[in-house]
Amino acid sequence: MKKIASVAALSAIAVGMSTAAQAEGTLDAVKDKGFVQCGVSTGLPGFSNPDEKGNWQGMDVDVCRAIAAAVLGDASKVKYIPLTAKERFTALQSGEIDVLSRNTTWTQTRDTTLGLNFAGVNYYDGQGFLVSKNLGVKSAKELDGAAVCIQSGTTTELNLSDYFKLNNMQFDPIVFDTSDQTVKGFEAGRCDVLTSDQSQLYALRIKLADPSSAMVLPEVISKEPLGPVVRQGDDQWFNIVKWSLNAMINAEELGLSSANVDSMKESSDNPSIKRLIGLEGPKGEGLGLADDWGYQIVKQVGNYGEVFERNVGAGSPLGIERGINALWNQGGFLYAPPMR
Numbered sequence: 528m529k530k531i532a533s534v535a536a537l538s539a540i541a542v543g544m545s546t547a548a549q550a551e552g553t554l555d556a557v558k559d560k561g562f563v564q565c566g567v568s569t570g571l572p573g574f575s576n577p578d579e580k581g582n583w584q585g586m587d588v589d590v591c592r593a594i595a596a597a598v599l600g601d602a603s604k605v606k607y608i609p610l611t612a613k614e615r616f617t618a619l620q621s622g623e624i625d626v627l628s629r630n631t632t633w634t635q636t637r638d639t640t641l642g643l644n645f646a647g648v649n650y651y652d653g654q655g656f657l658v659s660k661n662l663g664v665k666s667a668k669e670l671d672g673a674a675v676c677i678q679s680g681t682t683t684e685l686n687l688s689d690y691f692k693l694n695n696m697q698f699d700p701i702v703f704d705t706s707d708q709t710v711k712g713f714e715a716g717r718c719d720v721l722t723s724d725q726s727q728l729y730a731l732r733i734k735l736a737d738p739s740s741a742m743v744l745p746e747v748i749s750k751e752p753l754g755p756v757v758r759q760g761d762d763q764w765f766n767i768v769k770w771s772l773n774a775m776i777n778a779e780e781l782g783l784s785s786a787n788v789d790s791m792k793e794s795s796d797n798p799s800i801k802r803l804i805g806l807e808g809p810k811g812e813g814l815g816l817a818d819d820w821g822y823q824i825v826k827q828v829g830n831y832g833e834v835f836e837r838n839v840g841a842g843s844p845l846g847i848e849r850g851i852n853a854l855w856n857q858g859g860f861l862y863a864p865p866m867r
């Protein structure tokens with residue numbers, strides 16, 4: 528009952544809000560202020576995390592940067608707003624941010640009852656478990672009675688209780704608000720297990736004082752398609768976010784990268800490439816953007832593969848394989864509609 532009330536309250540905020548962004552449309556509001564306000568996590572390596580100099584980096588950050596490159600011609604024109612899992616949807620509903628790009632799972636409830644729309648998937652994830660090697664556990668099925676460190680306001684919380692119920696097991700939830708607190712709780716021995724999206728387990732593991740003391744169990748207990756979210760009722764902005772992501776995925780499929788986009792612009796005869804960088808085809812008109820919006824994304828941010836490699840792939844401390852996040856024609860799920 529309590530949950531239903533809180534969802535209703537959030538929807539009421541969504542329906543009742545009248546922010547500047549809403550009145551004039553998010554695109555115009557972003558152009559007027561000169562930057563995109565992007566809701567990110569409070570710090571999650573590989574996805575949205577500030578480096579030593581305070582520069583935000585990660586897969587989700589690169590979605591924000593791509594939108595800024597497409598809309599303003601400058602990927603650096605982003606203001607990052609760190610949000611906990613609990614705060615994130617209200618921040619979007621109230622107009623405090625223009626887009627939420629924060630390892631957020633696309634679910635039916637979130638897509639339909641919060642006044643929000645998911646614009647695509649930038650990382651296919653699934654929930655897993657991290658345990659201390661000392662525990663001597665090899666499978667999640669051996670976790671009956673475990674104390675589990677978990678973050679509030681997440682799908683993780685809901686999946687955990689489904690999984691334990693389905694397997695006739697008990698657990699003791701130890702709930703935190705941020706991932707930093709969750710890792711600290713795990714390290715301090717407040718729980719036997721930490722559960723979250725698998726990608727994040729790798730990210731959190733490298734935050735441990737001794738990463739080799741912990742291991743990720745083999746079970747993946749849920750589907751967590753993560754992607755950027757916008758407010759309902761602003762289709763132009765929804766399209767911009769959706770096609771910024773599609774442009775990165777299509778660029779990889781076409782072999783177009785930040786390194787070769789200039790030479791391709793000079794010499795490529797491939798009509799798909801010419802359309803993506805705005806020399807031919809639909810260009811920017813339908814989106815309300817400059818014709819070179821796709822070129823700016825590829826030049827300044829890169830294609831999806833480049834974004835993946837530098838943030839979470841082999842070239843990063845996380846070292847995650849492409850797996851299901853490979854392109855559709857390379858054994859993965861990534862499939863962007865054609866740009867024509």
Ligand SMILES: N[C@@H](CCC(=O)N[C@@H](CS)C(=O)NCC(=O)O)C(=O)O
Nearest residue numbers: 568569612631632681682705706723
């Ligand atoms: N994908 C899940 C989980 C998202 C989530 O917030 N996970 C935590 C677990 S590590 C996190 O990212 N925390 C980052 C933070 O505290 O800002 C969801 O959308 O509910």
